Amino acid sequence: MALDLEVWEDNDALYSRAQEIFSTQIKNGATTFGLATGGTMIPLYEKLRSSALDFSHCNSVNLDEYVGVPQGHPASYHTFMQQHLFEAKPFKATYIPNGVAEDVHAEALKYENVLKSLTVDMQLLGVGVNGHIGFNEPGTSFQSETDVVELTASTRSANARFFDSLDEVPKQAITMGIASIMRAKCILLIAVGEEKRTAIEALLKGDVTEDIPVTRLCNHPNVIVLTDLQINND
Numbered sequence: 001m002a003l004d005l006e007v008w009e010d011n012d013a014l015y016s017r018a019q020e021i022f023s024t025q026i027k028n029g030a031t032t033f034g035l036a037t038g039g040t041m042i043p044l045y046e047k048l049r050s051s052a053l054d055f056s057h058c059n060s061v062n063l064d065e066y067v068g069v070p071q072g073h074p075a076s077y078h079t080f081m082q083q084h085l086f087e088a089k090p091f092k093a094t095y096i097p098n099g100v101a102e103d104v105h106a107e108a109l110k111y112e113n114v115l116k117s118l119t120v121d122m123q124l125l126g127v128g129v130n131g132h133i134g135f136n137e138p139g140t141s142f143q144s145e146t147d148v149v150e151l152t153a154s155t156r157s158a159n160a161r162f163f164d165s166l167d168e169v170p171k172q173a174i175t176m177g178i179a180s181i182m183r184a185k186c187i188l189l190i191a192v193g194e195e196k197r198t199a200i201e202a203l204l205k206g207d208v209t210e211d212i213p214v215t216r217l218c219n220h221p222n223v224i225v226l227t228d229l230q231i232n233n234d
Helices: 011-027 039-050 075-084 104-117 153-162 176-182 194-205 212-219
Strands: 001-007 032-035 058-064 064-066 094-096 123-126 147-150 172-175 186-191 222-225
Touching: 001 194, 011 039, 011 123, 011 186, 011 222, 039 075, 039 186, 058 075, 064 075, 104 147, 104 172, 176 212, 186 194, 186 212, 194 212, 194 222
Parallel strands: 001 222, 032 058, 032 123, 058 094, 123 186, 186 222
Antiparallel strands: 064 172, 147 172
16 A cells, blocks of 8 residues: 555644645646645635745646535635636636536536546545545445535535535535546645544555545555544554
């Protein structure tokens, strides 16, 4: 398992390290970055915004977007990325699924074709409490590509804080598939908080199972994990 685990006691130092990894990627010629949303990524994007890094020659591809949420909605991932990164650090081209496309299944296929036309140099990931990556919930096939997926009750509950009520949280999303994610040359996984312990321990244990999607990363040749969890990995 080509997994580089870095445990940081100080979260600010952890996110500084993540920024450094982005910088190294650019210095090494990376031009396409897979990006993620969620609270875990906000401190990283704050550091990228205030850095001297230039993404104007780069492409970005986002992991996912809610179905039925317009781009201008406060909780859309279009809005999230614009507010937290793109306003300060524009990319040459940015790609995020269109969750209000007339045919969302056709949109998912279109997005997968975009991904296949690019080479993702580094994919940024968080991980869900249940081990999901992107919106690939437990039980998702490791062969899955970008598709429309149903969100579990636990995932909807975890994201309810971004909406006025749980009832407003979408029940579907367009997400990169697990096979789509695995095509990236390098994967940077950030896991902060005690609630992520079960997922990270499963990843480090190395037993690959579709019941815990993040364990698929065990089969990737270049994964960096940054976490604040002190884990006994004997």
